[in-house]
Amino acid sequence: MSASFEFTPENKKRFEEILRRYPTKRAAMLPSLHLTQEQEGYISPEAEQYIADLLEVPVVDVREVVSFYTMFTRNPLGKHHIRVCESLSCWVRGSDEVKETLEKELGVESGGITEDGEYSWEVIPDCLGACELAPMLQLDGYFEGNLTREKVVELLKKQAASKTSGK
Amino acid sequence: MPIVKNISEFFGNENARSLKWRLEHGGYESARKALREMKPDEVTETVINSNLRGLGGAGFPTGRKWSFVPKGTDKPKYLAVNCDEAEPGTFKDKYIVEWDPHRLLEGIIICSYAVGIHTAYIYIRGEYVRPFERLEQAVKEAYAGGIIGEKVLGEDYKLDVFIHRGAGAYICGEETGLLESLEGKKGWPRLKPPFPALVGAFGCPTVINNVETLSHLPGIIKNGAQWFSDLGCERNGGSRLFALSGCVNKPGVYELPMGTPMKELIYEHGGGILEGRKLKAVVPGGTSSAVLTAEEAEMATLDFDCLAKLKSMAGSGAVIVLDEDVCMVKALHNIEHFFSHESCGQCTPCREGTAWVFRILTRIVEGGGTMADIATLKNLGQNMGGTSICALCEGAAMPLRSFVSKFEDEFEYYVKHKRSLVEDRKRNAVAV
Numbered sequence: 025m026s027a028s029f030e031f032t033p034e035n036k037k038r039f040e041e042i043l044r045r046y047p048t049k050r051a052a053m054l055p056s057l058h059l060t061q062e063q064e065g066y067i068s069p070e071a072e073q074y075i076a077d078l079l080e081v082p083v084v085d086v087r088e089v090v091s092f093y094t095m096f097t098r099n100p101l102g103k104h105h106i107r108v109c110e111s112l113s114c115w116v117r118g119s120d121e122v123k124e125t126l127e128k129e130l131g132v133e134s135g136g137i138t139e140d141g142e143y144s145w146e147v148i149p150d151c152l153g154a155c156e157l158a159p160m161l162q163l164d165g166y167f168e169g170n171l172t173r174e175k176v177v178e179l180l181k182k183q184a185a186s187k188t189s190g191k
Numbered sequence: 192m193p194i195v196k197n198i199s200e201f202f203g204n205e206n207a208r209s210l211k212w213r214l215e216h217g218g219y220e221s222a223r224k225a226l227r228e229m230k231p232d233e234v235t236e237t238v239i240n241s242n243l244r245g246l247g248g249a250g251f252p253t254g255r256k257w258s259f260v261p262k263g264t265d266k267p268k269y270l271a272v273n274c275d276e277a278e279p280g281t282f283k284d285k286y287i288v289e290w291d292p293h294r295l296l297e298g299i300i301i302c303s304y305a306v307g308i309h310t311a312y313i314y315i316r317g318e319y320v321r322p323f324e325r326l327e328q329a330v331k332e333a334y335a336g337g338i339i340g341e342k343v344l345g346e347d348y349k350l351d352v353f354i355h356r357g358a359g360a361y362i363c364g365e366e367t368g369l370l371e372s373l374e375g376k377k378g379w380p381r382l383k384p385p386f387p388a389l390v391g392a393f394g395c396p397t398v399i400n401n402v403e404t405l406s407h408l409p410g411i412i413k414n415g416a417q418w419f420s421d422l423g424c425e426r427n428g429g430s431r432l433f434a435l436s437g438c439v440n441k442p443g444v445y446e447l448p449m450g451t452p453m454k455e456l457i458y459e460h461g462g463g464i465l466e467g468r469k470l471k472a473v474v475p476g477g478t479s480s481a482v483l484t485a486e487e488a489e490m491a492t493l494d495f496d497c498l499a500k501l502k503s504m505a506g507s508g509a510v511i512v513l514d515e516d517v518c519m520v521k522a523l524h525n526i527e528h529f530f531s532h533e534s535c536g537q538c539t540p541c542r543e544g545t546a547w548v549f550r551i552l553t554r555i556v557e558g559g560g561t562m563a564d565i566a567t568l569k570n571l572g573q574n575m576g577g578t579s580i581c582a583l584c585e586g587a588a589m590p591l592r593s594f595v596s597k598f599e600d601e602f603e604y605y606v607k608h609k610r611s612l613v614e615d616r617k618r619n620a621v622a623v
Contacts, residue, residue, distance in 0.1 A: 045312075045353040047267075047393050053375030054358055058317070079375070092377035092535075093358035095317045107318075111279040112478055113436035113511055115525050149532045150361060151279035152318050155436030155511070156443045165320035 029071040035059055039078065049079045053089055057096055066100045094150070102137045102144030104183065107162040111151035117158040118172075123147055125176040126161075143180075192451045194460065195422070195430045198406045199446040201291045208325055210332040213293040219338060221412035222300040226346045229412075234305035238408065240416035242428030247273050247364070247401030248477065248507040250495040257306050259388035260396045269392040270303055270311035271373060271399045274326075275357050275364035277316055278477035279529055280509030283432035284402035286444050288315070288322040291406070292329035296352065298405030300343055301412055303350050306398055310351050313402075314369050317358040327354055361533035365581045366399040368535065379537045380581035403432055424450030427494040431508055437474075438465045438514035453491040457512055468514040472597075476506025478526045479586030481593035482513075503593070518613040519598040520605045523590060524552040530587035538579035544571055545587045555602070558609035565602050568595050 031039055042055045056078065060071045067090050076083040090096045106126065110119050123134065126145055130138050137144040154160045157169020161176075168179055201207035201216075210218070225234050239254030260268060272295070276284045287295055299311050315323050330352055333339045343350045355373055357363050363372040367381035370392050391397020407429060411419045419429040427449035433456055436442040440462030447456065453473065457463070464470055473488040474480060481503035483491060491497055498505045513522060531549035536542045548571055551564050572592035576585040595602055604612035 045351075045355075048374065050375040051373060051393070054356065054372065058356055058358065085376075088377055089375070093317070093360050095357075095359035110525070111529060112474065112522060112525050113280055113442075116437050116511075116513060116517055116522070149528045150359070151277060151281070151529070153276055153282045153285055153316065155280055155282055155434065155509075158436060158442065162318065162320075165318075167321070 029060070029064065029068060029074045031059065031074075032063060035063055050081055050085075052079060053081075053086070054093075057086075057090060061096060066097045068098070094148075100137075103142050104144075104164055106143060106145035107152065108134075108145065108147045109152040109154070109158075109160050109162075110147050110149055111155070113151070113155035114159040119159040121173055122159050122161060122171050122176055125173045129177060129180055192448050192455065195446050195448060197410045197422075197430050197446060198287065198291070198294060198403065199432065199444065201294075202286050202444065203290065207291050207293075208329060210293060210329070210336050210338070213291075214336075217413075218293050219297050219300075219344060221409035222297045222304075223344050223346075225301050225304055225412050226344060226348060231305045231307060234301060234412070237416045238305070238411060241411045241419040242416075242423065242426060243404065243407055243411060243419065244427065244495060245401055246403040246407075246431060246508065247276075248278060248479075248504075250505060253400065253404055256388065256400070257302070257398055259386065260306050260398060261389065262307075264396060266395045267310065267393075268306060268308045269395055269397040270299060270306070270308045271366070271369060271387075271392055271397055272299060272311060272313040272402060272405060273364060273366065273369060273399055274313055274315040274319070274322075274402045275369060276402075276507065277318075277361045277364050278479060278507040278509060279526070280436055280474065280477050280511040281434050281507040282436075283434045283444050283508060285319060285322050286432070287402050287406050288319070288326050292326050293333070294406045294409060295326075295402055296329060296333050296339065298408040299352060300339065300350060301408040302398065302400060302405055304343075304348060308398065309349050311353070312373055312392070313352065313354045314363070314373060315354060315356055316364075317356050323354065323356060330354060360535070361529075362535040362581070362583060365583065368581065369399065370397065377535070379535055382580055422448050424448075424492070424494055424496075426496060431493070433493060434507075434509045435461045435512070436509070437512035438468065438517065439463065439512045440465060447493065449494040450492045450497070453488050453493055453510070456493060456510060457488070461512070464512065464514050468516060470512065471515045471517060472513045472519070474509075474511040474513070474590070476504045477509040478511070478529065478590055479582070480504045480506045481589045482519075482597060484597055503589070516613060516617060518611040519594055519601045520552070520611060521556055523594040524549075524556050526590050526594075527552055527587060530583065534583060534587075538581075538584065540575055540578040541584035541587070544575040544584060547571060548575075548587065548591055555605055560606040560609075562603070562606055565595065565599070565606060568602075 072086045076086045134147040154167045160169035206212040243253045245251045362368040363378040368378035372378040387397045422429045470485040495505045527549045531545040534545045575588040
């Protein structure tokens with residue numbers, strides 16, 4: 025996590041490809057920020073400046089976008105990030121139990137990171153678009169549904185096991 | 192009415208994502224027919240006559256929307272495909288993109304050809320990771336297979352399709368918020384007029400259509416306008432995907448003709464209420480829509496006009512079922528948490544109103560509410576709607592008004608006893 029930021033050579037190429045999709049440079053803002061977060065895990069002030077220079081906009085315009093969208097984070101997250109849906113359909117099917125289980129199993133509250141840096145998690149008041157699986161969560165972006173206390177525990181165990189087996 | 196398979200035909204079929212398989216199963220035949228045998232205006236005319244309406248939530252007639260785009264302009268025109276589905280309870284577009292992305296791409300070709308568009312952006316919500324991956328793969332295959340690109344299906348028509356990922360903002364599903372986000376800004380909706388058909392993406396004429404709306408186009412071109420309009424009911428053409436969730440045995444996506452009775456969706460297709468409990472209420476079109484009581488839901492049909500008559504809306508087709516064990520005070524608290532979180536902050540009545548409503552409901556749920564709070568909620572419900580640039584504020588006001596007026600006894604009980612009526616009843620039942 026150095027203070028300076030620049031795209032890797034591979035991502036520079038991807039950035040050039042992104043620019044070609046739009047009639048303005050600024051329109052590459054969201055894809056560039058996704059790319060930044062994919063590379064670094066979060067968006068640092070230095071990265072904001074870097075993107076501002078690339079897109080030829082004031083850095084405040086980048087900050088405005090980063091702070092507006094909930095998926096962009098200005099702080100590092102855990103190696104694995106969990107988002108729990110708390111929207112109406114998940115709530116009536118027991119999202120409270122999912123929350124309680126995660127809090128207990130991970131030992132940190134929503135918004136926190138575990139001590140070993142493996143997991144961060146948060147409760148999302150927005151619908152994640154998988155109500156047929158309610159209650160559900162997203163683990164590193166992928167949906168896990170029809171959750172119960174046991175299933176959440178099992179999911180975390182499976183995740184830990186896949187790590188030790190080097191997967 | 193039985194389930195139909197106009198656009199859900201290949202849901203669950205692992206093969207349907209492959210271009211090769213899809214071409215062997217009717218894929219892109221309608222786009223080819225449009226490009227080779229029809230004039231652009233004929234395509235628009237067909238869509239107008241089909242009574243296809245915008246299935247993202249607003250229900251605006253699709254063909255008419257296209258017809259607002261000026262003809263002899265020398266500016267480029269754009270298509271923005273709205274796959275930002277984030278209305279709580281909505282998950283239907285995800286099925287199209289995950290299982291049958293080529294149907295969407297075919298719809299994009301047909302729409303683009305009708306309007307004279309050569310660049311389309313698919314705006315997909317950032318949370319949709321696997322749908323994005325599948326869509327990206329389909330677009331890649333379509334380019335490689337000569338379906339899109341310099342010569343669409345080998346014809347003298349150029350069309351580029353790009354995918355643009357959102358980053359977690361409900362407001363970007365509002366069509367002008369989407370355009371701002373596409374242009375690299377925060378998703379603040381624009382004042383209208385000018386409408387996007389004249390001044391849209393990058394200052395140019397733009398059509399914004401929902402994924403499901405576009406996915407109906409291949410069927411309409413193949414079978415004709417009459418076929419589609421005959422499927423539905425008056426002024427509500429065709430079939431529609433209903434995303435059923437909440438307290439039902441079989442939540443999921445069901446494609447049904449417009450005008451299907453709601454109780455059929457819930458009891459026949461959805462397998463009825465969980466554990467045989469009683470139906471209490473239905474949120475018929477995403478949480479922006481007014482809640483229906485069980486009696487209203489029993490009478491309702493699933494189309495834009497019937498639900499509008501019941502002072503609610505068909506919205507995004509997200510039907511959320513609530514049973515007798517759901518506390519309506521807490522349910523509204525849940526809904527308004529969402530709106531206060533997702534208000535973009537541009538208009539004062541929405542920014543302050545949604546936050547105020549949420550604070551009051553939090554106070555009630557925590558046992559500190561007063562009768563005056565209920566009056567304030569009613570007052571806010573009357574005054575928040577129609578005061579802001581976009582419909583989010585009204586979307587927060589509709590559930591507010593309807594929950595409080597239709598289930599007032601629960602709100603009063605909660606304030607008086609500092610406890611939920613429903614939970615007390617449940618406790619007493621257990622004690623007995």
